[in-house]
Amino acid sequence: MALAQERLCYLRSVINACQDWLVVASGQDAIETAHAARKMSVSFHFQTATPLSGSLNLVDAFLAAGIDRAILAYNEANPFPNGCHEVRNARLSALGRRLVERMDATGMRIDLRHCGTRTSLDVLDTALLRPPCSLIPTHAPCSITSAGF
Template sequence: MTATTAATAARTTDTPLVIDGLQCGPYDRDVFQQLRAGRVTCATATVAFWEDAIETMDALAAWNDLLDANADLVLPARTVGDIERAHETGRTAILLGAQNASPLQGRLGFVRHFHAMGLRVMQLTYNNNTEFGGSCYEETDPGLTRFGREVVREMNAVGMLVDLSHSGERTRRDAIEHSALPVVLTHANPRSLYDHPRNADDATLKALAARDGVVGLATYGSLCGRYARTLDDWCAMVARTVELVGVRHVAIGTDLSPKAGAAEFAWMRKGRWTRSEQRGADLGSPPASATGTGEWLADASGLARVADGLVATGFTRDEAHAVVGGNWLRLYASVLKTGDGDGS
């Protein structure tokens, strides 16, 4: 065995896969170095919130250039094999996703197009109701629409992950039932632990688990309340979620926004649809219990501590490794398919 092979084998055996199911914001080499410092094997990066098809294609092209320029730190993830290769070579695989289905512009065939261009995760709705279903922030959730059912079916066929993080509860449960493959909440928490419209009720989480889906627990203070304050607090939220749905169905979805500033947050919250103030998940004035901002996770480098934090909370080492990465990897293996959009 060569020295390189031995080092790779040791890294693969001794170091857990750390996978973050959702991040968003501007990325550069400094952010990639933070991911490496956090020993992050794979992170899903957001390429679209309100963008149309052309804007999303521009974003994907920019990501191709960015990944090429930093190939010593990162690589594009289109299959589970790419994620495993990143782990073996000490890099971070970047899985690209959209937090809205706006890039489709009413065209079912664009699901296959965007899959072929590298998109692997897509939310059916973001902060507003769409032609696909209802948002968690709207007063009325119509559920998964006829078009939404077609899109879910197409995403299943090509191997694109259906994300319901910002959807309303009726739309979430409709999609869970309709999808032939497991679906996910990439960045949400149990509403029974912190009451927020972006979080999911217990019935939805149990339905998700029954179909072998995964919930990525967010670290964002507005979605965690007191559970955001310290790593121990956040691990306690993980433990309570595991009691609800089982360790197989719980993972990480931080919702970190590296280097995002006022302009980026304004776009995330307002897009082009309003001139009024929109606070997103902050909901204007968070209660005192929600003011924690997760200082223990100022950037992705803090993710290196999570497995040990879970063990200190009472998880076995195998259970901790499942939560920090193994559960996402298993789910990706059941959903993600080839990179050419042929659905094989």
């Protein structure tokens, strides 16, 4: 978590130094506003949800800091989901279910890229306020389309 905070602070300082042509834009409206102002826009996300493993309250804190999306796993399992490179093809953990629910409730977007097939299906079976931002888990095994589950 500390490393994620440190890098986020560093990136914000770089962006602030370039604010005449570069802005942080989260969501379509902010991106369109930046485009209309002829500025480049960037947004922040986590490539894996592991920075959130210390406490689910970190979802709120990182969302407030500008992290608006998190990929649940980067190829390998973590305390929340199974990754697409894992042979065991495990389901979303109980803690992972709570994380998905917390992310959805706060508005942090859930990204299924790099997640395992069963984990992705578990998330898709969850009653969410908004769908995951990667409905086609492009990095999951092709078996997600088979009837074997």
